[in-house]
Every structure is written in C-alpha cells, then in structure tokens.
Amino acid sequence: MKFSPVNFAKTLVAEVQEYSLLCARAVANIATPPRYIADTFTQLDSIGVGSLPIVVLTGFFTGCVLALQAAVSLKEFGAVNMTGRLVSLSMVKELGPVLTGLMVSGRNTSGMASEIGSMKVSEQLDAMRALGTDPVRKLVTPRVIATVIMLFFLTIIADACGDGGGAAVAVGLLRLNASAFLHTSYTALRYGDVVEGLVKPIFSGFIIATVGCYYGLRTTGGTRGVGRATTQAVVTSSVLIILVDFLVTQLMIGIFGR
Amino acid sequence: MIEAIDDREAAQRIAQGVPIVEFEGVDLGFEGHPVLKDISFRVAHGETRIILGPAGGGKSVLMKLANGLILPDNGDVRILGWSLQAMSQRELFAMRAHIGMVFQESALFDSLSVEDNVGYRLQEEHVAPAEIHTRVLEALRFVELDKSIDKFPSELSGGMRRRVSIARAIITQPALILYDSPTGGLDPITSTTIIELVAKQRDVSRTTSLMITHRLQDAFTLATHRWNVQAGKMEPIPDHGLDPNTKFLVLNEGRVVFDGTTLELTHTTDPWLKAYLE
Numbered sequence: 001m002k003f004s005p006v007n008f009a010k011t012l013v014a015e016v017q018e019y020s021l022l023c024a025r026a027v028a029n030i031a032t033p034p035r036y037i038a039d040t041f042t043q044l045d046s047i048g049v050g051s052l053p054i055v056v057l058t059g060f061f062t063g064c065v066l067a068l069q070a071a072v073s074l075k076e077f078g079a080v081n082m083t084g085r086l087v088s089l090s091m092v093k094e095l096g097p098v099l100t101g102l103m104v105s106g107r108n109t110s111g112m113a114s115e116i117g118s119m120k121v122s123e124q125l126d127a128m129r130a131l132g133t134d135p136v137r138k139l140v141t142p143r144v145i146a147t148v149i150m151l152f153f154l155t156i157i158a159d160a161c162g163d164g165g166g167a168a169v170a171v172g173l174l175r176l177n178a179s180a181f182l183h184t185s186y187t188a189l190r191y192g193d194v195v196e197g198l199v200k201p202i203f204s205g206f207i208i209a210t211v212g213c214y215y216g217l218r219t220t221g222g223t224r225g226v227g228r229a230t231t232q233a234v235v236t237s238s239v240l241i242i243l244v245d246f247l248v249t250q251l252m253i254g255i256f257g258r
Numbered sequence: 259m260i261e262a263i264d265d266r267e268a269a270q271r272i273a274q275g276v277p278i279v280e281f282e283g284v285d286l287g288f289e290g291h292p293v294l295k296d297i298s299f300r301v302a303h304g305e306t307r308i309i310l311g312p313a314g315g316g317k318s319v320l321m322k323l324a325n326g327l328i329l330p331d332n333g334d335v336r337i338l339g340w341s342l343q344a345m346s347q348r349e350l351f352a353m354r355a356h357i358g359m360v361f362q363e364s365a366l367f368d369s370l371s372v373e374d375n376v377g378y379r380l381q382e383e384h385v386a387p388a389e390i391h392t393r394v395l396e397a398l399r400f401v402e403l404d405k406s407i408d409k410f411p412s413e414l415s416g417g418m419r420r421r422v423s424i425a426r427a428i429i430t431q432p433a434l435i436l437y438d439s440p441t442g443g444l445d446p447i448t449s450t451t452i453i454e455l456v457a458k459q460r461d462v463s464r465t466t467s468l469m470i471t472h473r474l475q476d477a478f479t480l481a482t483h484r485w486n487v488q489a490g491k492m493e494p495i496p497d498h499g500l501d502p503n504t505k506f507l508v509l510n511e512g513r514v515v516f517d518g519t520t521l522e523l524t525h526t527t528d529p530w531l532k533a534y535l536e
Contacts, residue, residue: 034382119367122363122365122368123361123362123363123365124365124366124367124368126322126327126361126365127359127361127365127366127367128367129327129351129354130325130327130354130357130359130361131354131359131378131379131382131426132351132352132354132355132379132382133351133378133382134347134348134351
C-alpha cells in the first residue's frame, strides 16, 4: 500500500487520543468503586519484589563503573577525593531513575503487553466485559498504581546500591577513604537533587504501566500480534522514559536552578 | 441516565412481558463496510432464538451487540426494555450481570482454575467464599463436570471447556444467555452433549437464549427435542412435535432473511433459504 502522510498523521493522532483516554480512565478509576485491592497487591509483589534482583544488580554495578570511570578522570585534576560526590550526584539525579525505569520497563512492560495481549486475542477480555468487569479497572488501574509506587522505592534502592557499589570500588580498588567517600556523597546532594531523582520514577512508572497495558489492549493478529505488541510496548516505553527524563530534568533545573 | 438496573426491576419487567431482547432498525459497519443492515427482531421471555446463516453474515457481531460489547451505528438495541445506547459504561457493566455469554472458543481465563472461572462473577459480587463454592459445584454438576473443579482450562478438552463456559454463564441464573457457536469445532458426539445442556437449561430453567450455530442438525435437534427431567436425558418431542418456544432468525449478508417458527422455516418458499437449508 502506498504511504500517505495524511493517513499516517491521522493514525498517530488517533493512537495518542486512544492512549490519553486509557490513561485518563485508569486514573479516574482510582476515585470510584469497585477497587481491585487484591489485584493491586499481586501487582505490587510481581512488579516490586519481582524486579528487585535486576534493580539491585544494575544499581550496584552502575555505581562500581561510575566510581572507576570518575576516578580516572578526576585523578588528572588531583580531585580523586571527589569520586563520591560524582557517583552520588550521577546516581541520584540521573542514572538511578533512568536505569531503574529502563530495567523495570524491559521486564514489566513486556510482561503486561504480552499477558493482556494474550487475553485479548483469546477473547478473555471480551469474556471479562461480558461478565460485568471493566478490564481497564481490573487490569490497568492496579498495574498503574503498583508500578508508580514500586518504581519510586526501587529507584531509592538502586540509588543506595549504586552508592554502595561506588564505595566498594573506591575503598577496595582505588584505596580511598570510606568515610571521605560517604561524606562527599552525602554533602553533594541538595534538596532539589533528591526531589528530581524521586519525581522521575513517578513519571516512568506511569509510562511503563500505561504503555504496556495500552499495547496489550489493542493487540490483534494472534500470537504473532502478541509478539509485535510486546516489542512495540518495550520500545515505546523506553523511548518515552528517556524523553520524559529530559523534560523533567529541564523542569527541575528551571525550578531548583541545578 | 436510566433508572437503576437491579434484579427486582428486571424481574418486574419480565413479569410485565417486556421483550428480553429487542433490535430495532440496527445498522452497524466497520471502517465503512456495512456488517448489519436494518436488523429488527424481538425475543420474548422463555424463548430460544436460533440464529443461522452463512459465515461472515454478522451473527457473532449481532451477539456482541446484544451484550453491549459493541454499540450500533443506528437503531436501538434494548435488553429488558433498557436501551443499551442510553447507558454509561458503568451501567452497561451492571446490565451484563443479567446476561450470560458462552463464547465460540470458550474464552475461559487460562490463569484461573475451573472453580475460579465458574465463580468469577460471584467473586466480583463479593459473595461469601462458602456460598461461591456451593454454587460453583451446583453449576458444574449441571454440566456434569464437578470432578474437574480443581483443574485449569489447559487440562480440559475442547468440549469440557465449552461446558465450563456454560457453567460460568448460568451460575448467576441470568435472564438471557447468549451462545456464540457453542458446538463450533467439536465432534458430533460432544456437540450433542452441548446441545443437550442447552435444551436442559431451556426446559429446566426456562431461560431466554440466543444461540448461533453453523450446524443445522443442532438447531433442529433443539427444536424437536425436550429435556426429560425424570429420565435425566434429552428425548424427541412425541408425535413429531416442535418446541413452541424455539424460533429461528436467519441472517444473510447482514440482513434478516427469516424470522419465525420452526414450521415456517421448514415450509419456506424463499429460494435462497431453501437452498441454504438443503
């Protein structure tokens, strides 16, 4: 079929509209019953506890690499003692939130898209609606709540593990003073840095859940369609996380001046 | 905004003789292609309406319209007198509590056990677990699958899944049951078992139903047989009798080409219909 820019633009606008409506419904459902508390706890466990190992490992080794790389550069200026400051600022403001978002996205966006997509192609979503249950209320809202809450805490854990990894490398390999490392790490952080680091996972969590569910709900074309939806969901979610990270960083610099 | 959809109001409307299903001038199309054109028919309380027609004639779409899963482009779909188009999403979900649906491919929740599948709606209504278990067993006994209560859908055969789907549809004793090709893809013996269950539900509970089928023999079995409660089996109606509450609707290319009784259908003079039945 011949490519038409008009049709492409129309499809894009329709998709954005559909996605926005899904987001609005998922959030509005929080305010009205029925609420699926048990499903929310299941998702909190699956998304939060289930993602813990990858988040801990990613955070720890990112901190290790940061310390190694930072020490090499800082040594040239005789500022190797500032390694803790660099690791801490990088982890809390940027790498902790973004890498945690990307790791959780890779694990959970794909899971949500494939699970809901499989239900869609096997008519289970229609069956759910026929049985009087709103799939958005039952499947999407608990995932949005759980991902936003858990990504917030997972990011804090990743930040802590990153600092821990940086400290381990600094003390074990670079022979730096542990107390100095931790002190510079701590004093480097300002209120705005912490706020910036904790606001980002709220947006990322929302993106992960809504994009995963959106692609799952619009799946067509059998098992191949499920695979396609899963891939599209992970790609879209990852790109959106980085895009929103940029926008939030801009906003925070505007608010806090750093 | 319509009035509250509750069991008492629904029962009152049934007692007043309000048709359970009413389609009036319904049109529906997808991406500019008409699928249903000017569909009008009524299904009274206690009636079993068998929907026949060639594949792609809009039968499954009509079923989804009756459940509010799709809304028409034009015309009106009324269930128990309530217009589906006038309802909000929340009201539609409440309305569906009065409708049971058996899907073509069963559409059981594959991550839930048979017990949780059948008791799904009761769990949604926060019924006590002990009562759910009792009612699930009762529904599974009706479809003779009470021994499979702990199994998962993947462990069941196609026919068993279809029977679990029927149990799930009848557990709340809905005012209307929609069977979307319940015998599709099944062998003749299993199909007969499913048709027996449909006849049993029709004759024991007097539930109104719409049933799509591609197998004419299933349709005519339903019209010519009844459920014998004493013997616990389906038997032919004596003297070549016909079930008065079983009627037919035939669709072709999105239009109603026949709406009437079994006798009227078998004595039709319409050439297309005669060819289709032969």
